[in-house]
Amino acid sequence: MRPPARPTTRPVRLVAALLAATALAAACGDSSEVASPPPPPPPAQIAVSFISPTAGDNVFDLGAAVPLRIGVSTSGAAAANGTPVTLTLSPAASAGLTPPVPTTSGGVAAAELQGRSIGPLSLRASASSTTATASDERTLYIRPAPEKLGVLVPAYFSAGATSPWADLLSGANTSHPDVPMAAIVKPATGVDAKGLVTAPDTDLAAAIASFRALGTHRALAYVATGAGSGARSVADVKAVIDSYLTHYPMLDGFFLDEMATGSDRLAFYRELYLYIKGRAPALVVVGNPAAFPAAGYADPLAGAADVLVTYEGNAAGYQGLDPQPASTWVYAKPNNAQAMLVHSAASCTAMQQAVGSANRPRANTGWVFASDQPVGAPWAALPSYWIKLLATVDALNQKRSLPAC
Numbered sequence: 459m460r461p462p463a464r465p466t467t468r469p470v471r472l473v474a475a476l477l478a479a480t481a482l483a484a485a486c487g488d489s490s491e492v493a494s495p496p497p498p499p500p501p502a503q504i505a506v507s508f509i510s511p512t513a514g515d516n517v518f519d520l521g522a523a524v525p526l527r528i529g530v531s532t533s534g535a536a537a538a539n540g541t542p543v544t545l546t547l548s549p550a551a552s553a554g555l556t557p558p559v560p561t562t563s564g565g566v567a568a569a570e571l572q573g574r575s576i577g578p579l580s581l582r583a584s585a586s587s588t589t590a591t592a593s594d595e596r597t598l599y600i601r602p603a604p605e606k607l608g609v610l611v612p613a614y615f616s617a618g619a620t621s622p623w624a625d626l627l628s629g630a631n632t633s634h635p636d637v638p639m640a641a642i643v644k645p646a647t648g649v650d651a652k653g654l655v656t657a658p659d660t661d662l663a664a665a666i667a668s669f670r671a672l673g674t675h676r677a678l679a680y681v682a683t684g685a686g687s688g689a690r691s692v693a694d695v696k697a698v699i700d701s702y703l704t705h706y707p708m709l710d711g712f713f714l715d716e717m718a719t720g721s722d723r724l725a726f727y728r729e730l731y732l733y734i735k736g737r738a739p740a741l742v743v744v745g746n747p748a749a750f751p752a753a754g755y756a757d758p759l760a761g762a763a764d765v766l767v768t769y770e771g772n773a774a775g776y777q778g779l780d781p782q783p784a785s786t787w788v789y790a791k792p793n794n795a796q797a798m799l800v801h802s803a804a805s806c807t808a809m810q811q812a813v814g815s816a817n818r819p820r821a822n823t824g825w826v827f828a829s830d831q832p833v834g835a836p837w838a839a840l841p842s843y844w845i846k847l848l849a850t851v852d853a854l855n856q857k858r859s860l861p862a863c
Contacts, residue, residue: 503532503533503534503587503590504530504531504532504537504585504586504587504590504591504592505529505530505531505532505592506528506529506530506543506583506584506585506592506593506594507528507529507594508526508527508528508529508583508594508596509527509528509529509566510525510526510527511524511525511526511596511598513596514820515819515820516596516597516598516599516820517598517599517601517789517819517820517822518571518573518598518599518600518601518819519573519600519601519602519603519604519819520573520574520575520576520600520601520602520603521572521573521574521603522572522573522603523570523571523572524570524571524572524573524598525568525570526545526560526568526569526570526571526581526583527566527567527568528543528560528566528567528568528569528583528585528594529565529566530543530562530565530566530567530585531565532587535565536562536564536565537562537565537585538562539561539562539563539564540561540562541561541562541567541585542559542560542561542585543559543560543561543562543567543583543584543585544558544559544583544584544585545558545559545560545569545581545582545583546581546582546584547579547580547581547582548579548580548582549575549579551574551575552573552574552575552577552579552600553571553572553573553574553575553579553581553600554571554572554574555569555570555571556569556570556572557569562585567583567585571598573598573600574600575600576600576601576602576789576790577599577600577789577790578597578598578599578600578786578789579597579598579599579600580595580596580597580598581595581596581597581598582594582595583595599786599789600789601789601790601791601792601793601819601822602791602792602793603792604792604793604794604819604822604824605792605793605794605824606637606638606824606855607637607638607793607813607816607817607824607825607826607851607854607855608637608638608639608640608794608824608825608826608851609637609638609639609640609825609826609827609847609848609851610639610640610642610744610767610797610799610825610826610827611626611639611640611641611642611827611840612642612799612827612836612837613626613641613642613643613644613837614642614644614680614837614838615646615837615838615839616646616647616659616661616662617659617661617662617664617665618661621661622839622840623661623665625840625844626641626665626669626840626844627665627668627669629844629845629848630669630672630675631668631669631671631672633845633848633849634845634848634849634851634852635672635674636852636855637848637851637852637855638674638675639669639674639675639676640675640676640677640678640710640742640744640825641666641669641675641676641677641678642678642679642680642713642744643662643666643677643678643679643680643706643709644680645658645659645662646659646662647659648705652694652697652698653681653682653698654697654698654701655698655701655702655704655705655706656701656705657705658705658706662706663706663708666706666708666709667708670708670710676710676711676742677706677708677709677710678709678710678711678712678713678742678744679699679702679706679709679711679712679713680713680715681695681698681699681702681712681713681714681715682715682716683695683714683715683716683717683726683727683730684716685716685717685718685723686717686718686723686726686727687718687723692726692729692730695714695730696730696733699712699730699733699734699737700737703737709741710740710741710742711734711741711742711743711744711764712734712741712742712743712744713744713746714727714730714743714744714745714746714763715746716746717745717746717747717748717751717755717762717763717766718747718751719747719749719750719751719752719755720751720752721752721754724752724754724755724760724762727745727755727762727763728760728761728762730743730762731743731761731762731763742764742765743762743763743764743765744763744764744765744766744767744797745762745763745765745766745767746766746767746770746799747766747767747768748767748768748769748770748771748799749768749769749770750768750781750784750785750788751766751768753785753787756787756788756790756791756795764795765794765795765796765797765825766795766796766797767796767797767798767799767825768781768785768788768796768797768798768823769798769799769800769823770798770799770800771799771800771801772800772801772802772803772833773800773801773802773803773804773808773809773811773812773828774802776798776800776812776815776816777811777812777815779815779821780820781820781821781822782820788822789822791822792824793822793823793824794824794825795824796821796822796823796824796825797823797824797825797826797827798812798816798821798823798825798826798827799827799837800812800826800827800828800829801828801829801830801831801832801833801836801837802829802830802831802832802833802836803828803829803830803841804830805830805843805863806843806846806863807863808828808830809828809830809841809843809846809847809850810850810860810863812826812828813826813828813847813850813851813854814854814860817854826851827847828841828847829841830842830843843863846861846863849861
């Protein structure tokens with residue numbers, strides 16, 4: 459019998475050696491493989507945005523210094539100090555910039571703009587990182603330097619010792635004589651069904667004379683125009699104008715009520731405007747479309763009025779009124795070429811809010827009136843806060859704190 463075969467150990471040893479070699483390669487790295495390079499850093503992202511002026515505060519006076527602040531960030535953090543920001547204007551000569559290329563400090567670049575011409579301008583701020591450029595734009599409007607606020611009073615009430623005219627005269631000539639005022643007079647007597655003045659109202663004539671005594675207040679005759687629709691012809695309106703000048707020769711101008719807003723009626727009002735100026739160039743023409751009319755009504759060469767009432771209505775509606783973007787032509791005119799007439803301002807506080815809104819550069823409105831009288835007969839009496847209204851206008855003109863209500 460053969461003895462049993464001895465087990466072979468060679469294959470086992472070979473496998474063990476291979477396993478050991480594999481473990482060593484895993485631990486030390488296989489020299490035959492090349493390590494991948496680290497990914498490149500992401501490109502620096504840059505952002506530019508105007509901090510001031512804001513989009514809602516973009517109307518400035520001719521020649522006034524306008525502070526500019528531009529925020530710049532890189533990859534979400536404040537840009538490095540000294541990052542240049544390039545400012546450009548269109549039209550190029552519309553304003554001066556100091557400096558034209560400010561640099562950042564704490565992520566903000568500061569400069570100053572000074573308008574050189576009236577009208578809109580586009581301001582762009584640009585900055586660059588190593589890999590990108592970003593910019594932001596603002597549209598600004600440069601308006602004429604504002605005149606003092608004045609009060610345009612719809613004095614649609616009869617004159618006499620016990621009428622609202624007594625309070626009107628007291629406020630105009632005694633309480634606040636420095637506040638410019640214009641009264642729209644509407645005779646209660648001596649007027650026929652067509653609006654023609656047939657005889658002077660002696661009480662009204664005396665009130666007008668007293669009102670104008672300081673030489674700074676104006677009296678304007680009320681004339682209905684029927685929106686230029688044909689209900690009242692140009693000849694009809696001219697006849698009313700003539701009748702006023704015959705019986706009230708001291709008048710300073712005319713208030714053309716029911717003015718249209720569309721350009722299709724502009725020729726009608728242009729003819730009336732030229733007719734009034736032909737009677738006496740110094741006569742003032744105030745038109746009341748009660749809303750923003752087509753820009754042609756305010757054209758200095760082909761327009762229809764010296765002053766336009768661009769709002770007549772309740773106080774709540776006035777708070778949301780904005781010439782932008784549809785009626786930015788108002789910024790080419792001085793503030794005293796626009797007026798507002800607000801009723802239903804139930805409190806002194808509501809009145810001050812309305813007058814303050816008119817006084818904002820964005821509204822650019824220089825003639826104001828607010829009343830607590832309601833819809834129906836809003837101009838039949840002076841507001842209960844009449845003297846407070848005058849005091850509020852006076853305070854705004856003098857840049858003082860508003861009087862307490």
